[in-house]
Amino acid sequence: MASKGEKHSPLEQFEIIPFSNTELGGYDISFTNSSLSMIITVAVITLFLTLTVNPRSLVPSRMQLVSELMYNFIAQLLSDTVGDNGKKYFPFVFSLFMFVLIGNMVGMVPYQFTFTSHIIVTFALAAIVFIGTTILGFANHGIKFFSFFYIPGVPFYMHPLLIPIEVISYLSRPISLSVRLFANMLAGHTLLKVFAGFVVAMPFFTGVFPLVFIVALTGLEILIAFLQAYVFAILTCLYINDAYHLH
Amino acid sequence: MDKDDKLKDLKDRIQTAETINTPQPSNKKNSGAGFGFKISTEIIAALVVGVGIGLIVDKYLGTKPFGLIIFFIFGALAGFLNVYRVMRRIEKQ
Secondary structure: OOOHHHHHOOOHHHOOOEOOOOEEOOEEOOOEHHHHHHHHHHHHHHHHHHHHHOOOOOOOOHHHHHHHHHHHHHHHHHHHHOOHHHHHHHHHHHHHHHHHHHHHHHHHOOOOOOHHHOHHHHHHHHHHHHHHHHHHHHHHHHHHHHHHHOOOOOOHHHHHHHHHHHHHHHHOHHHHHHHHHHHHHHHHHHHHHHHHHHHHHOOHHHHHHHHHHHHHHHHHHHHHHHHHHHHHHHHHHHHHHHHHOOO | OOHHHHHHHHHHHHHHHHHHHOOOOOOOOOOHHHHHHHHHHHHHHHHHHHHHHHHHHHHHHOOHHHHHHHHHHHHHHHHHHHHHHHHHHHHHO
16 A cells, blocks of 8 residues: 555556456456446447437538547548558457547546546557558468568668668568557656646645646646547558558 | 618527637647656566566576566567557557
């Protein structure tokens, strides 16, 4: 347990609290606050999309328009980056985008846990994208997919140097993808908590200033939450595109 | 007011509204911090992979410092390559 001084640490919000102690085959599969947050996210997405699109009116209501806007946003993204081949991957990219976006937004609700601030969650998502696109590349090109690492038009003696660099660059994709999302959320939420601490700690009425700053920062955090979901989706599209077009 | 006048008035109003609402080509696309963050994650990710491969090679081939040294350099170079690609993608937009 944390001692009394550490109780209001800005990092306390990232603590995983298990609600049950379940174990399966030696692995801890307890239901935690992180799992609860994910279930809330999925429930919010499902309810929002089904309820708003349910009337299927030709002249959409505002809420239906929001759903259609999200649909169009990802459909446009896919057709811009991948082209005609992209249509097949719409469900995947859309689910990924909505999961990250609503996950970030649910995390913005006070007292709510942000599961995207844990690297294991974002890394799992990035690993799914990475393994998926690699399998896709091999399915499309077979063994020729390895020519992805071979840069044409370079003197032959440069290849022993360039191929390892290309391979490392390719392998670094899931790490940069996951670290970007995780670090943005972690940094943003920690910053919010640190300034919230100033509100209480500062003397007299001066606590108002950090409070004003928090309000502005919350707006910025919502922007970042959207932007990071967008970056995650667009990079997924680019990786799918790479699986189709080598170079 | 005459019907033509009304139409002309509407046309003018639409035009002014259009000029106001057309998005100006903005050059504040990238905030400095976000841009720096993007670049640094690319370098760090490539270095992590490079060092990881180096350590694994050392462990299984017993080439102690050399695998780490060589793959660290490869990782750094891959990081620069990633940054170069990100920059090129941004410039294209």
